[in-house]
Amino acid sequence: MKRLRAWLVRLAGLWPAGRREHDLADEIESHLQLHIDDNLRAGMLPAQARREALLKLGGVEPTKEAYRDRGTLPLVENLLRDTRFAIRQLRKNPGFTATTVLVLGLGLCASVAIFAFVDATFIKPLPYRDPARLVGLFETVQFCPRCPLSYPDYLDWKRLNKVFTAVDAFEGTGFSMRTAAGAEMVRGAQVTAGFFRTLGVAPALGRDFRAGEDSPAAPRTVMLGYAAWQKRYAGNPAVLGQIITLNGDPHIVIGVLPPNFYFAAADSAEFWTALHTTVNSCYQQRGCHSLHGLARLQDGVSLESADANIKLIAGELEKQYSSNRGQGGSVVSLIELEVGRIRAILIVLLSGAGLLLLIACVNVTSLVLVRAESRKREMAVRSALGGSRARLVSQFVTEAVVLVAAAAAVGLASARWLMRLLIGLIGADQMAAMPFLYGLDLNVRVLAFAAAVSLAAAAIFSIAPAWRSFSPDLRAGLAEGGRGSAGTTWRRFGANLVVLELATAVVLLVGAGLLGKSFYHLLHVDMGMQPDRLATLRVAEPDSVRNSDAKTVALAHQIVSRIASLPGVESVALSSMLPVVGGNTMWIRVIGHPFHGEHNEVGYRQVSSAYFTTLRAKLLRGRYFTDADDASKPPVVIIDRALAEKYFPGEDPVGKQMAYSGATSPPMQVVGIVDDIKEGPLDETTWPTLYVAYNQDPDDHFSLVVRTSKGEQALLPTLTVAIRRLDPGIAAFDPRTMTERIDNTSAAYLRRCSAWLVGGFALLALLLGAAGLYGVIAYSVSRRTREIGVRMALGAQPGTVYRLILKEAGWLIAAGIAIGLVCSLAAATLLRGLLFGVRALDPETLAAVAAVLSIAALLASYIPARRAASVNPVDALRAE
Amino acid sequence: MNDKTDVWQGTLALMVLKTIETMGPLHGYGIARRIEQTSGNLLSLNYGTLYPALLKLEQEGAIASEWGVSENNRKAKFYKLTRQGRRQLAKEARDWQQATAILSRFLSPSGGAA
Numbered sequence: 001m002k003r004l005r006a007w008l009v010r011l012a013g014l015w016p017a018g019r020r021e022h023d024l025a026d027e028i029e030s031h032l033q034l035h036i037d038d039n040l041r042a043g044m045l046p047a048q049a050r051r052e053a054l055l056k057l058g059g060v061e062p063t064k065e066a067y068r069d070r071g072t073l074p075l076v077e078n079l080l081r082d083t084r085f086a087i088r089q090l091r092k093n094p095g096f097t098a099t100t101v102l103v104l105g106l107g108l109c110a111s112v113a114i115f116a117f118v119d120a121t122f123i124k125p126l127p128y129r130d131p132a133r134l135v136g137l138f139e140t141v142q143f144c145p146r147c148p149l150s151y152p153d154y155l156d157w158k159r160l161n162k163v164f165t166a167v168d169a170f171e172g173t174g175f176s177m178r179t180a181a182g183a184e185m186v187r188g189a190q191v192t193a194g195f196f197r198t199l200g201v202a203p204a205l206g207r208d209f210r211a212g213e214d215s216p217a218a219p220r221t222v223m224l225g226y227a228a229w230q231k232r233y234a235g236n237p238a239v240l241g242q243i244i245t246l247n248g249d250p251h252i253v254i255g256v257l258p259p260n261f262y263f264a265a266a267d268s269a270e271f272w273t274a275l276h277t278t279v280n281s282c283y284q285q286r287g288c289h290s291l292h293g294l295a296r297l298q299d300g301v302s303l304e305s306a307d308a309n310i311k312l313i314a315g316e317l318e319k320q321y322s323s324n325r326g327q328g329g330s331v332v333s334l335i336e337l338e339v340g341r342i343r344a345i346l347i348v349l350l351s352g353a354g355l356l357l358l359i360a361c362v363n364v365t366s367l368v369l370v371r372a373e374s375r376k377r378e379m380a381v382r383s384a385l386g387g388s389r390a391r392l393v394s395q396f397v398t399e400a401v402v403l404v405a406a407a408a409a410v411g412l413a414s415a416r417w418l419m420r421l422l423i424g425l426i427g428a429d430q431m432a433a434m435p436f437l438y439g440l441d442l443n444v445r446v447l448a449f450a451a452a453v454s455l456a457a458a459a460i461f462s463i464a465p466a467w468r469s470f471s472p473d474l475r476a477g478l479a480e481g482g483r484g485s486a487g488t489t490w491r492r493f494g495a496n497l498v499v500l501e502l503a504t505a506v507v508l509l510v511g512a513g514l515l516g517k518s519f520y521h522l523l524h525v526d527m528g529m530q531p532d533r534l535a536t537l538r539v540a541e542p543d544s545v546r547n548s549d550a551k552t553v554a555l556a557h558q559i560v561s562r563i564a565s566l567p568g569v570e571s572v573a574l575s576s577m578l579p580v581v582g583g584n585t586m587w588i589r590v591i592g593h594p595f596h597g598e599h600n601e602v603g604y605r606q607v608s609s610a611y612f613t614t615l616r617a618k619l620l621r622g623r624y625f626t627d628a629d630d631a632s633k634p635p636v637v638i639i640d641r642a643l644a645e646k647y648f649p650g651e652d653p654v655g656k657q658m659a660y661s662g663a664t665s666p667p668m669q670v671v672g673i674v675d676d677i678k679e680g681p682l683d684e685t686t687w688p689t690l691y692v693a694y695n696q697d698p699d700d701h702f703s704l705v706v707r708t709s710k711g712e713q714a715l716l717p718t719l720t721v722a723i724r725r726l727d728p729g730i731a732a733f734d735p736r737t738m739t740e741r742i743d744n745t746s747a748a749y750l751r752r753c754s755a756w757l758v759g760g761f762a763l764l765a766l767l768l769g770a771a772g773l774y775g776v777i778a779y780s781v782s783r784r785t786r787e788i789g790v791r792m793a794l795g796a797q798p799g800t801v802y803r804l805i806l807k808e809a810g811w812l813i814a815a816g817i818a819i820g821l822v823c824s825l826a827a828a829t830l831l832r833g834l835l836f837g838v839r840a841l842d843p844e845t846l847a848a849v850a851a852v853l854s855i856a857a858l859l860a861s862y863i864p865a866r867r868a869a870s871v872n873p874v875d876a877l878r879a880e
Numbered sequence: 881m882n883d884k885t886d887v888w889q890g891t892l893a894l895m896v897l898k899t900i901e902t903m904g905p906l907h908g909y910g911i912a913r914r915i916e917q918t919s920g921n922l923l924s925l926n927y928g929t930l931y932p933a934l935l936k937l938e939q940e941g942a943i944a945s946e947w948g949v950s951e952n953n954r955k956a957k958f959y960k961l962t963r964q965g966r967r968q969l970a971k972e973a974r975d976w977q978q979a980t981a982i983l984s985r986f987l988s989p990s991g992g993a994a
Binding site: 002003005006009010023024026027028030031033034035037038056057058059062063066067069070071 | 907908909910913926927928929931932935936939940941942950952954955956957964968
């Protein structure tokens with residue numbers, strides 16, 4: 001207690017106070033007077049009396065010094081004095097200070113911003129109870145390691161497993177919701193009754209689904225996502241008990257989910273309904289796969305043993321049911337499912353940002369070292385005047401801390417801005433799939449990361465110059481007055497730093513080059529169609545036509561002809577699914593080929609007669625569908641080249657017959673072959689695809705594809721309005737151009753982001769590397785001015801001087817590029833998952849990077865070389 | 881100065897407190913002289929070391945200071961004991977007595993036998 005009090009008083013003593021100093025002088029003076037009076041009384045002479053008094057006191061100044069030390073906290077006082085001095089020094093060198101703070105701030109900005117994404121994705125826990133024990137369940141078939149479950153299989157897994165405390169299922173879906181403005185498509189999910197209990201999420205308002213509420217007899221119930229509740233119902237609690245019509249069925253609102261809840265696997269659903277097996281005939285078939293499984297591991301059960309148990313059950317079911325042939329099971333941690341898809345890109349980006357930070361640190365270190373070099377005399381003088389080594393080192397430390405603090409402030413502020421910018425660039429669709437990125441900001445963990453990086457940087461910037469200043473050879477250098485050996489040592493050390501910088505820049509440039517090339521390849525992949533000038537729109541027909549194929553087809557035709565009559569429209573087609581997004585699959589057999597119930601899985605699309613002409617696909621043989629191919633005619637199909645090659649090897653498929661693998665399926669005649677269209681992801685090989693005539697196999701959900709003669713973007717709103725006008729019960733949603741859709745696919749999106757960001761990092765690295773090289777060469781030139789002057793005085797031509805300087809730079813550049821290329825081979829393996837159409841070892845990219853870096857580096861060294869060549873020998877010699 | 885003992889670390893504060901308690905409010909010079917006299921001139925006190933010690937006690941709240949006038953009409957800073965200082969003195973005196981008692985038992989010729 002009394003210690004604390006004394007400490008506080010001393011802390012207060014740090015503020016300069018003339019009064020205290022004055023008081024002390026008075027007190028000591030009075031002490032001396034009293035003592036002198038006594039001495040005089042004892043019979044001493046006045047001079048002797050004063051001398052004795054002073055002796056006994058131990059001197060006025062030492063007493064004051066001891067008193068002052070006790071009066072304040074000497075350590076803190078020195079620190080404050082050092083800080084003031086450091087700030088004054090830094091102010092006197094605005095160029096140095098600004099460069100250091102900017103360069104380091106840049107490195108911090110990039111790494112902190114990327115770290116914030118890493119934190120939000122991998123470090124911040126998912127908003128569920130004990131998320132590490134949650135797993136996703138999948139069925140596996142060849143080429144599809146994570147396929148949805150069928151409802152009967154889900155029930156069997158739930159019943160037979162010995163490893164889970166709970167098993168539930170969900171399916172992300174869209175609901176056509178009746179609103180005042182007409183039908184609106186909303187994001188939703190159907191879940192089994194125990195879903196939220198398994199997650200460990202309790203509703204913020206109202207109640208959770210009760211057990212059995214997902215049985216066919218139970219009334220339909222719905223829970224609202226918090227955002228949907230705020231947006232659509234203004235956060236009014238009275239929404240509980242209200243009836244909402246989803247897909248034509250009334251649902252009672254029973255609860256609202258908490259604000260921090262998200263579930264990426266269901267794409268930020270707004271409405272969560274209890275799953276009713278009657279809504280969809282798919283749920284009754286063991287061969288129809290649409291559900292995702294969610295389960296909680298029992299205590300002490302590992303992911304591996306759960307996986308083994310599920311595989312065992314899947315094996316039993318495979319023996320029991322022909323529909324399960326070739327189907328295994330797989331258990332995947334939910335964390336992996338939620339965030340796994342951006343792991344690769346985040347690792348790449350974090351590495352990129354880390355390398356940029358490294359370059360920035362190296363750059364600043366060399367700046368700090370050059371500055372320390374030029375302050376040798378100052379240090380020598382201070383040391384000679386009795387400045388202890390600790391005091392001198394503490395000066396370096398203080399300056400480093402002040403610099404890093406300023407850089408950290410700049411870095412954090414700009415990191416916050418960069419994070420906002422990146423989130424803004426992500427786009428609503430991608431954000432829905434990455435809900436964990438909502439609310440991304442500087443939090444405790446991110447700040448701790450920034451603090452750790454800053455501390456490390458401060459340590460480097462204080463240790464490096466302190467160590468350089470006190471190494472023995474430098475001491476010798478000091479004595480010489482700072483010429484010669486010290487300069488040479490520094491040049492060698494600085495040169496090593498530059499090689500490190502250039503090598504790092506090479507690694508980043510190679511990464512950016514490979515990613516950029518992948519992105520280019522991806523966008524120039526042969527899609528089998530012309531995606532430009534295509535407008536697309538998704539449509540859900542109203543409930544009134546739901547159960548009648550004839551009505552469904554009639555309305556689809558009405559919609560198509562209405563759109564076709566719009567100005568600027570060249571042709572209109574519809575398809576059950578749009579290209580590049582994937583879609584459903586079917587099991588087929590070729591009639592006349594041996595068949596033993598194997599699952600020949602092919603992509604499957606219901607398309608209208610104009611589909612291929614609208615996309616401008618290429619017909620290889622046979623014919624397209626016509627409007628005459630309707631329910632009254634025998635079924636016809638068109639196959640793509642991949643299907644023809646896989647299932648009709650060495651035959652002409654046109655005129656042959658196929659059927660679905662089920663026993664009751666009627667034969668369908670192949671009437672045409674089209675060249676492969678990228679119906680699935682851009683970065684995957686085209687899956688064999690079967691096209692059936694929409695008129696013969698209609699669907700009340702489909703997408704429109706519209707080829708326009710002019711701007712397809714401008715047509716999008718017109719399309720929605722035209723369809724609404726036709727019937728407000730039709731939900732027309734997700735209007736988008738085909739190009740936009742392609743850009744937004746996960747394959748293109750992840751590569752575009754990584755290519756741009758790593759490209760940005762690489763560009764900055766190139767600039768910093770070149771600046772570092774310039775610094776070293778310029779320093780070297782300034783050190784060698786006299787040597788160059790002598791050489792020129794002795795008759796050296798400017799060309800020789802150029803050669804002299806550029807040779808020095810050339811070695812550094814060559815070493816940097818060579819080391820960088822070797823390192824980039826290792827780095828490229830890290831990128832492998834993101835590469836497309838380009839190998840990790842791509843000579844073209846490596847050569848281009850080497851060329852770009854050489855040119856930039858030579859330019860950077862040309863400037864000081866020119867200065868060296870234009871040295872006037874007379875001036876150079878006179879300056880000495 | 882030859883056979884005089886230097887002041888042991890930590891004991892100066894106790895001597896200062898005891899001196900002020902015995903003498904009442906006193907200036908720094910007076911305290912220093914009194915300590916020397918009380919020790920029978922066996923202690924050698926560098927007067928200058930007294931002032932940081934006084935400052936420390938003041939910072940800890942054991943003593944308070946005030947400018948006043950000395951017996952021979954000199955302006956001087958007088959130190960007096962606070963209530964907390966009195967408590968501190970009582971406690972430290974007790975501790976010290978205990979410590980010296982223990983040590984003297986060790987050092988007395990018959991020590992250890994009992």
